[in-house]
Amino acid sequence: MTEVTKNDFTEEGKIVRKIRSFVRREGRLTKGQEGAITECWSNMGIDFVEQMLDWNEVFGNNNPVVLEIGFGMGASLVEMAQNSPEKNFLGIEVHRPGVGACLAAAKEAGVTNLRVMCHDAVEVFESMIPDSSVSTLQLFFPDPWHKARHHKRRIVKAEFAEMIRPKLIEGGIFHMATDWENYSEHMIEVMNAAPGYENIATDGDFIPRPDERPLTKFEARGHRLGHGVWDIKFRRNA
Numbered sequence: 001m002t003e004v005t006k007n008d009f010t011e012e013g014k015i016v017r018k019i020r021s022f023v024r025r026e027g028r029l030t031k032g033q034e035g036a037i038t039e040c041w042s043n044m045g046i047d048f049v050e051q052m053l054d055w056n057e058v059f060g061n062n063n064p065v066v067l068e069i070g071f072g073m074g075a076s077l078v079e080m081a082q083n084s085p086e087k088n089f090l091g092i093e094v095h096r097p098g099v100g101a102c103l104a105a106a107k108e109a110g111v112t113n114l115r116v117m118c119h120d121a122v123e124v125f126e127s128m129i130p131d132s133s134v135s136t137l138q139l140f141f142p143d144p145w146h147k148a149r150h151h152k153r154r155i156v157k158a159e160f161a162e163m164i165r166p167k168l169i170e171g172g173i174f175h176m177a178t179d180w181e182n183y184s185e186h187m188i189e190v191m192n193a194a195p196g197y198e199n200i201a202t203d204g205d206f207i208p209r210p211d212e213r214p215l216t217k218f219e220a221r222g223h224r225l226g227h228g229v230w231d232i233k234f235r236r237n238a
């Protein structure tokens with residue numbers, strides 16, 4: 001596995017600090033997570049390289065591609081891959097223990113339509129995702145960066161919306177979900193202002209949780225406590 005981020009340099013060779021949507025908090029991997037990476041990486045892991053992926057080569061077929069950014073421990077991603085064998089799934093997560101947990105779950109479930117990367121998804125998009133090739137992009141419960149002075153770290157922003165649009169097929173969907181109301185409003189604001197998208201909601205800005213997005217334990221607990229979850233789908237229309 002390669003490094004999770006790469007640095008940019010000025011012409012004089014100085015490192016340029018990028019504003020990222022995450023902080024490195026590696027933590028220890030359990031034996032199971034480490035073992036799953038060692039065992040499964042050659043079949044299911046994709047290393048970061050500055051070269052566009054060829055989906056047919058990656059998955060061995062031309063099924064629609066669903067990409068998920070920040071899958072956490074991967075439980076819902078593995079479940080979705082299991083439920084939709086007619087689609088291909090690529091999960092991108094910077095947190096190595098999460099990648100290990102996802103691979104362990106994928107192995108246990110026996111899914112063959114799932115690949116994972118351990119790298120900054122923004123860099124993966126810029127360097128490896130071909131134009132007009134992604135049918136759905138999923139971003140579930142991204143770090144909300146609560147404090148106003150940290151809002152610049154939120155992954156959903158104008159440049160991000162602009163960068164991912166050409167990667168989606170025409171009619172492709174960007175599906176977001178958050179349990180933080182202020183972030184849901186921010187998502188709507190950014191996406192409404194971004195050219196080339198339309199909100200698919202017919203009643204207000206939000207949609208009910210679609211069946212394809214599994215309910216997580218964390219979310220079920222939130223429901224019981226009366227917390228809200230906002231699902232948002234924007235379609236590429238130009």
Ligand SMILES: C[S@@+](CC[C@H](N)C(=O)[O-])C[C@H]1O[C@@H](n2cnc3c(N)ncnc32)[C@H](O)[C@@H]1O
Nearest residue numbers: 021022070071072093094095120121140141143
């Ligand atoms: C709040 S967690 C949510 C995890 C999972 N989607 C869930 O619902 O349980 C957000 C995750 O996004 C990951 N993340 C944040 N920015 C990322 C980026 N630029 N590329 C890849 N993963 C990222 C973090 O490491 C973290 O695991």
